[in-house]
Amino acid sequence: MNTATKLSGFALGLAAVFGTAYGVGHLAGPVTPAAETRHDATDAGHDSGASDHGDGGHAATATAHLPGGLLVSDRGYTLQPVTAPAGEFAFRITGPDGRPVTRYDVAHDKRMHLIVARRDLSGFRHVHPELAADGTWRVASPLAGPGVWRAFADFTPTGGEPLTLGVDVTVPGALEHRPLPAPATSTTVDGYTVTLTGAPQPGRTSRLTLTVSRDGRPVTDLQPYLGAYGHLVALRQGDLAYLHVHPEGAPGDGRTPAGPAVTFAAEVPSAGAYRLYLDFRHGDTVHTAEFTVLAGDQTAPAPAAPAPTTAPTPDAGHGTPGHGHS
Numbered sequence: 001m002n003t004a005t006k007l008s009g010f011a012l013g014l015a016a017v018f019g020t021a022y023g024v025g026h027l028a029g030p031v032t033p034a035a036e037t038r039h040d041a042t043d044a045g046h047d048s049g050a051s052d053h054g055d056g057g058h059a060a061t062a063t064a065h066l067p068g069g070l071l072v073s074d075r076g077y078t079l080q081p082v083t084a085p086a087g088e089f090a091f092r093i094t095g096p097d098g099r100p101v102t103r104y105d106v107a108h109d110k111r112m113h114l115i116v117a118r119r120d121l122s123g124f125r126h127v128h129p130e131l132a133a134d135g136t137w138r139v140a141s142p143l144a145g146p147g148v149w150r151a152f153a154d155f156t157p158t159g160g161e162p163l164t165l166g167v168d169v170t171v172p173g174a175l176e177h178r179p180l181p182a183p184a185t186s187t188t189v190d191g192y193t194v195t196l197t198g199a200p201q202p203g204r205t206s207r208l209t210l211t212v213s214r215d216g217r218p219v220t221d222l223q224p225y226l227g228a229y230g231h232l233v234a235l236r237q238g239d240l241a242y243l244h245v246h247p248e249g250a251p252g253d254g255r256t257p258a259g260p261a262v263t264f265a266a267e268v269p270s271a272g273a274y275r276l277y278l279d280f281r282h283g284d285t286v287h288t289a290e291f292t293v294l295a296g297d298q299t300a301p302a303p304a305a306p307a308p309t310t311a312p313t314p315d316a317g318h319g320t321p322g323h324g325h326s
């Protein structure tokens with residue numbers, strides 16, 4: 001993470017180019033028509049009037065089955081990046097009345113969780129923006145380097161249901177292709193070793209246990225982070241469907257130890273490759289351990305690596321920074 005932090009100064013000058021972000025917005029666009037197409041197909045046998053499509057509740061029904069994060073606009077709420085000074089990331093959520101939402105419920109200790117990852121699943125960050133009175137959320141930009149990023153806003157509008165909206169944001173610069181790391185049951189981050197037991201199964205709940213050790217010794221004094229001893233996000237390769245995974249037990253409940261194991265109940269919507277990101281807090285620092293896991297049919301062909309991207313020759317003036325993802 002240090003490298004990522006170091007990089008942010010470089011990246012942030014480039015980050016807030018939302019004109020470009022809207023340029024790639026069409027990447028997210030097909031999701032909505034696809035959902036509607038499915039919906040139309042379902043309705044084909046019914047005598048449903050075209051006027052149904054103007055009905056907000058109707059649209060909610062159509063998208064309720066989708067995993068989070070695939071839509072930039074859902075149930076009347078829309079994620080809108082706004083132009084921000086260099087080094088800052090800012091956005092608004094507009095509500096069914098078209099105005100910026102200013103009232104949110106606290107969930108997992110915060111009113112807003114902003115998660116970002118590049119489209120190739122590298123560079124994951126989970127940050128907590130500050131809300132201004134006009135409904136604008138601002139945070140030091142977590143977009144650590146060039147690439148096409150997916151930004152997820154995970155929130156609960158007061159009076160509404162929990163929602164995760166997603167939008168693509170481009171940070172210009174030399175692209176570096178990063179293949180998805182191979183599936184593994186152990187990883188290291190910041191001197192910690194984290195092991196994973198259990199495997200997600202499509203369509204049903206599976207227990208995933210992550211166990212943290214350091215220098216060969218179990219870590220038994222994990223610190224609460226967001227109301228738990230760990231916070232797990234899973235992103236599906238291919239479309240970055242966003243899954244928020246809930247831990248079993250809570251600090252102070254008299255039965256949940258502060259490590260070394262943290263157990264989650266996870267349900268993935270389909271077979272395929274997922275990247276898991278475990279945030280845990282120890283030594284007053286939040287660390288992120290990442291794993292690739294395969295759900296379902298293990299004989300499925302490994303994700304094909306795209307043809308190498310042509311990366312411009314590193315500019316002598318700027319150099320090509322290393323990339324902080326592990």
Ligand SMILES: [Cu+2]
Pocket residue numbers: 108110112113114126127128226
């Ligand atoms: Cu959060």
